[in-house]
Amino acid sequence: MDWVTGPRVIDDLASTRRAAATFLEDFGAPDSASGHSDWAAKWTKIGDAHDLLGDANINKGQTDDAERAWLCALTSFELAKRLAREDAAECEKATAKIEATARKVGALGQKIERVPVKCYDQSEILTYYLSAAGRSKAPAVICISTEEETATTLLGRLLPVLVDRGISVLVVAHEDISDSSDHSDMALSCCLDYLSVRSDVDARRIGVYGDGLSAALATQLALSDRRVAAAVCDGGLWNLARMLASTQWLAGTADVSHEDVVSACRSRMIQRFKCPVLVVASSRGIVSLPEASKLLSHASPAPIDLQLAMPQTITHLEEIEDFVTFDERIFGWLEHKLLPNSAS
Template sequence: LSARSPAGEVVTIPWLDGHALQGYFLPAPSGSGQAPTVICIGEPGHRKEEFLFKLVPHARERGFSMLALDLFGDQRDDFIDALLRRSDLESAIPCVMDYLEARSDVDFARVGIIADGWGSSFVARAVMQEPRLAAAVCDGGLWDLHERAYFASRFAMSDLSIVPVPHAPLMASSADCPVLITLGEDGWLKADRARQIVQNPRLGSSNVMLKVFTAAETGAEQGHADNPSLANEYIFDWLESRLGAAARRI
């Protein structure tokens, strides 16, 4: 952090129950004025350090500042058990937005978020509740919708009262900011099922874009593990188109 130019910094962001988030704030290469900023946060179980080599180059090339976060704070890996018992993980994101709003070097009208990992939909739920975000890259609530549809079909013939069918629209129909969903056709959630959910007239929204990476172009594995650079180039190009282009610097 200290060796890069401009230098990065370690930040602490209060959250709940005395547990604080920790992150790395990496200023835009211009080093002056207010810059569009991307929050990169790992799903439960992911550490922020991986973003320093996986995502920072893409943000820097496009003139973005970047805030890399995870949910662990200063806790050990076994803190994941406590995190997964929480039903309010999405409450972390408004705290992060409050922190960025107070920084003089952030263009707060141009803040986006990337949810990395596809382990849950907590960032999708946060986007529903956080009108200050200008763009989001996440699973769009697809996993939640897929699981609830499965339970509905599984229990429909026995006891409808226990089927966890959502009564309020998920992010796909209520997000104010543009949302990009990316997945590989060989990932956990099949591409045809994802398209079916996104194109459902009851859930669909012109603000939601689905990009499926095929085996032919690579990036088709879960989490785009076979070619993460390809997927990340696409994601940051999309963010640049939404948050505004900046002078490119390498």
């Protein structure tokens, strides 16, 4: 595709997502260096075109066509948001478009429920629940947003990924979990309680996915609640780093943590996991590739299913992750672990 003249609007979700992924792969090339703001504006226009097409289709009563167009718009707006990271106003504008379009998709056939989950202290966490189409007892995943995103924004990013997955999701905002008067793992256990009693959820196949700093929250839930059947998390590396930093501060030296001591801590931590784990390493996240690789080497002799995933990062002007390919990787892994007979 010729990115110099500009990307084309394609009224097909798979093609739109391939176009976005291809754009990100090629973005570091010299002929793509027109600046983030220009490309953010172009992808916003593409999203607007899909969004308007969805509106036109809904007015004609063509709900399937409307949903497909809006899902294309969500991918385009997400890419525009990431390209506009350095421009707060443009980033906020793209986020607002994502949330507005996500609500349109949610209004179709009442596919998405706004669900208040009650915590142990009787407070409530407002979540989104999206049920898997065509399944009476589907696996489910608790998805926790980054510290920078709302639950609605994360829902907008995930809706195109979840098409035909056969997985239900409960989307939660990082802020709501981390600010809960209950401990975050207890608040997330309440989310797990809610899913476990739903008639359309298979209580034996509930996973958790934490994005950004929420990867550490996903780890806490996986370690504290044995009902978790699969976890996309940080593998405990955030808590390990904090523990070592505290030890060094108390000792007043940076030399207190010898590698053999750290290795022993990693080994003990790994042995606590009782479910399959996908550790997400990222240059922008809380887990570095070297630390994740060390964790993986410690997991090799242990009886644990632990894998490592790292998104491709485009470093032209600033770091932008290929979220399209990476999200497909994450939910393909979750589908494989929670739906063993899946072709993913």
